[in-house]
Amino acid sequence: MALSFMDGNEALARGAIAAGCNFFAGYPITPATTILSNMLKMLPPRGGVCLQGEDEIASMGYCIGASMAGKKALTATSGPGISLYSEQISFAIGGEIPLVIADVQRLGPSTGSATRGADSDIQFLQWGSTGGVPVIVLAPKDALDCYLLARHAFNYAEEFRCPVFIASNKEIGMTKESFDLESVTLPAVVERKAFSGVNYLPFAAEPDAAPPFLPIGGNTLVRQTSSTHGPDGYITNDPEVIAGSQERLRRKILDHVERITLYEEDIKPGSDTLIISYGVTVRAVADAVEILTEAGRPVSSLTLKSLWPVPEALLLEKAADFRRVVVVEMNLGQYVHEIRRVLGGGRVEFFGQMNGVLITPTQIMEVLCNA
Amino acid sequence: MHSYLNTSRPPVYCPGCTHESITAGLDRAMGSLNLPADKTVMVTDIGCSGLFDTFFNVHALHGLHGRALTYATGLKLADPSLNVIVTMGDGGLGIGGAHVLAACRRNLDLTLIILNNFNFGMTGGQCSVTTPADAVAGSEFLNQAEIPVDICGIAESAGATYVARCSGLDTNLHEIVAAGINHKGFAVIETLGMCTGRYTKKNRLSPSVLQQMVEDLPPKSGLVARNQRPEYGERYRELCLQNCRYPEPVTVGHQVDFPDYHRQEIAILGSAGMRIVTAGELVCHAGLAAGMNVSMKNDYNITVLRGQSVSEIQISPRKIGYAGSTAPTVVLALSDEGVQQRKKLFATLSPGTFVLKDKSVNIPPCTAEVYEVDFKEWKIAKPDWALAALCFLATKEQAINWEMLDIALKAQFQGKIYLSALGIADKIRCAMATL
Numbered sequence: 001m002a003l004s005f006m007d008g009n010e011a012l013a014r015g016a017i018a019a020g021c022n023f024f025a026g027y028p029i030t031p032a033t034t035i036l037s038n039m040l041k042m043l044p045p046r047g048g049v050c051l052q053g054e055d056e057i058a059s060m061g062y063c064i065g066a067s068m069a070g071k072k073a074l075t076a077t078s079g080p081g082i083s084l085y086s087e088q089i090s091f092a093i094g095g096e097i098p099l100v101i102a103d104v105q106r107l108g109p110s111t112g113s114a115t116r117g118a119d120s121d122i123q124f125l126q127w128g129s130t131g132g133v134p135v136i137v138l139a140p141k142d143a144l145d146c147y148l149l150a151r152h153a154f155n156y157a158e159e160f161r162c163p164v165f166i167a168s169n170k171e172i173g174m175t176k177e178s179f180d181l182e183s184v185t186l187p188a189v190v191e192r193k194a195f196s197g198v199n200y201l202p203f204a205a206e207p208d209a210a211p212p213f214l215p216i217g218g219n220t221l222v223r224q225t226s227s228t229h230g231p232d233g234y235i236t237n238d239p240e241v242i243a244g245s246q247e248r249l250r251r252k253i254l255d256h257v258e259r260i261t262l263y264e265e266d267i268k269p270g271s272d273t274l275i276i277s278y279g280v281t282v283r284a285v286a287d288a289v290e291i292l293t294e295a296g297r298p299v300s301s302l303t304l305k306s307l308w309p310v311p312e313a314l315l316l317e318k319a320a321d322f323r324r325v326v327v328v329e330m331n332l333g334q335y336v337h338e339i340r341r342v343l344g345g346g347r348v349e350f351f352g353q354m355n356g357v358l359i360t361p362t363q364i365m366e367v368l369c370n371a
Numbered sequence: 372m373h374s375y376l377n378t379s380r381p382p383v384y385c386p387g388c389t390h391e392s393i394t395a396g397l398d399r400a401m402g403s404l405n406l407p408a409d410k411t412v413m414v415t416d417i418g419c420s421g422l423f424d425t426f427f428n429v430h431a432l433h434g435l436h437g438r439a440l441t442y443a444t445g446l447k448l449a450d451p452s453l454n455v456i457v458t459m460g461d462g463g464l465g466i467g468g469a470h471v472l473a474a475c476r477r478n479l480d481l482t483l484i485i486l487n488n489f490n491f492g493m494t495g496g497q498c499s500v501t502t503p504a505d506a507v508a509g510s511e512f513l514n515q516a517e518i519p520v521d522i523c524g525i526a527e528s529a530g531a532t533y534v535a536r537c538s539g540l541d542t543n544l545h546e547i548v549a550a551g552i553n554h555k556g557f558a559v560i561e562t563l564g565m566c567t568g569r570y571t572k573k574n575r576l577s578p579s580v581l582q583q584m585v586e587d588l589p590p591k592s593g594l595v596a597r598n599q600r601p602e603y604g605e606r607y608r609e610l611c612l613q614n615c616r617y618p619e620p621v622t623v624g625h626q627v628d629f630p631d632y633h634r635q636e637i638a639i640l641g642s643a644g645m646r647i648v649t650a651g652e653l654v655c656h657a658g659l660a661a662g663m664n665v666s667m668k669n670d671y672n673i674t675v676l677r678g679q680s681v682s683e684i685q686i687s688p689r690k691i692g693y694a695g696s697t698a699p700t701v702v703l704a705l706s707d708e709g710v711q712q713r714k715k716l717f718a719t720l721s722p723g724t725f726v727l728k729d730k731s732v733n734i735p736p737c738t739a740e741v742y743e744v745d746f747k748e749w750k751i752a753k754p755d756w757a758l759a760a761l762c763f764l765a766t767k768e769q770a771i772n773w774e775m776l777d778i779a780l781k782a783q784f785q786g787k788i789y790l791s792a793l794g795i796a797d798k799i800r801c802a803m804a805t806l
Contacts, residue, residue: 002624003659014620023449030673041618044611049448053441054473061434061441061470062448065414068432069449087435114673175694176652177666178659181620216430217450219409223424225433234380234425280694287692358695 004181008172009076011143011179012102013038015150016074020189021100022048023071025062027055027081030114031170032104035076056081060088060099067097068224070192070215072154076102078170079121080111082128089163090129091226093249096161096203096210098192100153103165104173107356116356117170119279122334125165126308131246134253136164136260137308140172141282144179148186149262149305155190156260160252161210167307169330171280171358195220204231207244208251253309261314262305268298273368274322276315276339278304281330281359288364299368307335315342323347328364330354372402375411375427382426387571389539389564389581390419390486394426396544397456397484401427403549411454414443416467418493419566420460420486437467440474443481451604454552455480461487464522465500471522471559475529478556479603484548485522485559486539488566489574496569507573523561523591532556532598536591538581539564550593555602561591623782625662627774632661634687635770637701638716640709641757644676647705649783650757651682656779657771658686666694670712679708686770701770702739703760704728710735725769727760749802755795762799 006014013035016024024039026032036052043050049066053059056077063073077085082103092099107113108120121128125137136156138149146168153164195212200220205211211231216222223233230236230245253260266289277285282303289299302318304311319325325348327336336350351367353359376398384390401411411429415421417436424431430453432442443455464471464485474481489506491497496509501519508514523536533554535547539562551558563581565571601609637654641647648669655665663686672678683696696716702724704710710717710732717737720726724739729746744763751759765776780792 002622003664004620004622005655005659005665006620010620023445025445038618041614044614045617047611049607051444051448054469057438058441058444058470058473061438062445064434065432065442065445065447066449067445068442069446069453071449073445088438091434115671171668171694175666175668176655177691177694178623178655178664181622215450216412216432216446217410217453221409221428221430223431223433225424225431226435227433233431283691284693284695290692358693360695360697361693362697 001180003178005176005178006143007034007174007176008140008143008146008168009034009104009174010038012146012150012166012168012173013042015147016100016154017042017046018186019072019151019154021072021074021154022046023063023066023073024048024075025051025053025059025073026076027053027059029078029081031106031174032076032078032081032102034173035102035104039074056084057088060085063099064088064092064097067099068216072098072158074100074102076104078104078106079108082121082124086128090131092163093129093133093135094131095224095226098157098161099163100150100157101163101165102168104168104170106170107354113356115170117280117330117358118354118356119167119169119330119334122167122307122329122331125167133249134309135162136160136253136306137167138164138262138305139167139278139307140305141279141303142172142179143175143177144184145305146172147181148184151186151189152262155187158190158192159210160256161192161213162253167279169280201231202233203229203245205248207248208255210252257309257311258313260306260309261311263311263314264303264305265301265318267300268293271298271300272323273326274300274302274319274324275326275328275364275368276302276304277328278307278335279330281328284359284361284364285328287361288368291361292365292368310338310342312342315339319343324349326351326367328352328359328367330359372399373405374398375401375408375429377426377428380425383422384419385568387565387567388419389488389562393484393486393539393544393562393564394423397548398427399545400548400552403545404552406454406552410452411456412446414439414446414455414457416459416463418460418462418491420458420463423458437463437465438470439463440467440470440481440483444474444479447479447481448604448607455482456552457481457483459483459485461485461489461499461501462491471526472529474557475526475531475559477603478530478532478600480555480557482552482558483560485561486564487561488564488570490566490570492566492569496566509569521588523559524589526559527595527598530598531559532595532600533558533593534591534595535593536561536563536585536588538562538578538585540578540581547593554594623656623659626660626778629661629772629775632663632688634685634689635701636696636699637684637686637703637770638696638699638713639682639703639705639757639760640713641680641705642708643671643674643678643680644754645680645705645757646754647680647682647757650761651684653758653761653776653779653783654684654686654771656782657775660775660778663688664691666691668694679706679712681709681712700724701764702726703757704732704734705756705760707732725767727763729756749798751795751798758792759795759799762796763803766800766803
């Protein structure tokens with residue numbers, strides 16, 4: 001068996017290509033730059049297009065244009081770039097434009113620390129757009145996950161016609177590691193549902209689904225707009241039409257949470273504590289859990305790969321039998337708010353760190369043992 | 372002649388607004404070229420010029436203020452058969468200035484019509500980047516302290532291949548626009564117009580004044596001879612054909628048996644420019660050749676040839692979880708700033724840890740076994756210290772052996788670089804034989 005050796009950014013780029021990505025635009029920013037440089041090497045030989053935008057706003061605009069022409073588009077940045085993407089993200093949400101956005105997070109706020117990791121943007125990714133519409137955010141724990149979640153991200157983007165974020169981290173994107181690429185089981189590639197009837201209305205859809213797609217440049221004329229629109233793609237101020245489409249933007253995601261819920265679990269018999277984590281921190285959690293279990297103090301763990309929409313049913317089900325729930329994340333408490341909202345605050349403890357270094361297995365063991 | 376106008380959505384401009392005649396001129400230009408509607412897209416942004424996409428029966432994309440050219444670029448590169456027409460006001464021109472410059476430099480086959488009416492009509496007549504300093508605009512006195520831009524002059528210097536300026540009421544407007552659409556490359560057409568809802572209420576502007584303004588500005592009548600060059604999309608696709616080799620992922624198979632291999636954690640503490648990351652990759656490759664799992668976590672600053680460079684490697688028969696350093700088995704101390712970055716680590720080292728330090732490097736007290744070498748004395752150049760340290764490890768069979776390292780060197784280096792690495796290996800072996 002030959003192992004692959006690559007960092008999370010390369011794995012994400014390769015996963016995107018394997019998912020059918022054929023358009024990339026991005027702007028250099030540490031620690032996401034190597035996704036751009038990998039795509040620049042990989043897309044041209046595959047007949048795809050890869051651009052370096054004049055800035056982040058342009059890069060997102062290129063992706064939006066290409067996606068509306070039917071391409072599967074990826075962009076990659078870090079926190080400061082997400083800030084600049086924000087208005088275009090809102091457009092992609094409102095215009096139901098499929099896109100995958102890799103956020104290789106670094107320590108914020110602001111320009112923060114370019115070469116220091118943190119899960120800085122976990123709330124920002126959901127709420128950093130206008131309108132308060134649900135988005136999909138996936139969180140890899142390692143390079144193999146970057147490869148795998150790129151497939152899921154494109155599939156969700158195509159099915160739900162929305163931007164999907166991959167919340168990576170400097171400590172994943174720029175950490176090189178070995179893994180067995182052959183061992184990964186990938187879901188089948190999902191393609192955008194094409195409209196097949198007559199009299200196309202670009203935003204006419206079932207109340208809980210994305211509208212069928214036709215590309216700009218095809219035989220049927222297509223309208224796309226960032227403004228509040230009716231099914232015909234023209235501006236509307238009809239309150240009923242507006243309410244209907246606002247509701248549909250929510251329902252097309254929230255009614256399908258179960259299918260968007262990706263997770264791993266390690267439930268140990270006899271344990272009374274469930275530790276919930278995501279991202280690179282999962283790896284330290286796994287080490288801590290293993291050491292404690294071997295020492296006769298079994299602890300169970302739940303790894304969230306889908307952060308948004310919040311997998312509420314999963315959290316309720318998995319946490320039901322535990323006296324104590326410990327949430328660990330590489331920030332000073334972002335996603336724990338969602339977990340407390342779902343599980344109630346009483347039994348949920350939190351441990352976080354925001355100093356540019358990884359949370360260690362030892363720190364996690366101390367938290368677990370200090371009941 | 373075919374009209375593309377959407378009769379169910381007629382223009383909704385203020386009476387006397389020049390946008391109305393530009394709408395007609397654009398329709399006539401498209402008709403004269405007989406553009407296929409399904410291969411034509413109107414891309415607009417915010418403001419009165421942003422209404423254009425609703426007036427035409429072609430594909431339409433209406434987006435954010437000043438960003439129309441970004442969508443247009445994505446559309447055109449994704450589907451080169453599209454005729455992409457972009458309308459933008461002087462507001463969009465200002466907020467999206469970087470995109471205008473990029474489009475001029477690039478020369479992608481897009482047509483940009485700038486509807487310059489000297490103010491932000493929709494929001495109350497505020498000054499824009501084209502408002503004259505002596506105009507009365509909706510931003511109090513602010514325009515008096517600035518000068519308006521000549522976008523045609525800027526477009527020319529930024530590399531646009533077609534630049535034209537005319538009054539929006541010019542009877543030849545359709546011909547100028549048609550020539551722009553027909554031009555294979557980026558075409559910029561600036562039209563000067565009257566905003567009757569706002570601007571002309573306080574500023575004297577008439578068809579003849581507009582015409583006079585055009586005549587008073589440097590003439591811009593189409594092809595810019597000095598900027599002519601291949602269209603970007605064609606050039607892009609041509610260059611792609613020259614870069615047609617897909618980079619396959621690096622995979623390393625199990626080639627060396629290293630019996631009873633225990634998990635190793637190697638910390639290489641050096642500085643930028645010392646090829647620390649390359650050394651880390653060599654160690655990982657060596658580990659993979661022995662059938663192990665590996666991970667490499669690097670720590671450096673954003674500076675390129677300055678600052679510390681630290682590489683932390685794990686080599687393990689088991690799957691690797693936490694990728695940070697916990698209890699190093701090997702520490703290579705190659706520079707003071709690298710050591711400083713991990714100074715707390717030394718107190719935690721166990722007596723079994725193998726520490727190699729260069730003579731010039733200071734390390735904090737520790738209980739580990741410390742080997743001191745003098746790479747300078749051994750005539751090893753500083754950028755090769757990390758590689759030399761790996762040769763030292765291989766000779767001592769610490770974490771790696773020579774068979775593993777040689778596989779890694781062969782895989783990572785070719786030709787002269789490989790030979791030079793072998794030279795360093797020889798120096799280390801000879802020097803160590805005399806220790």
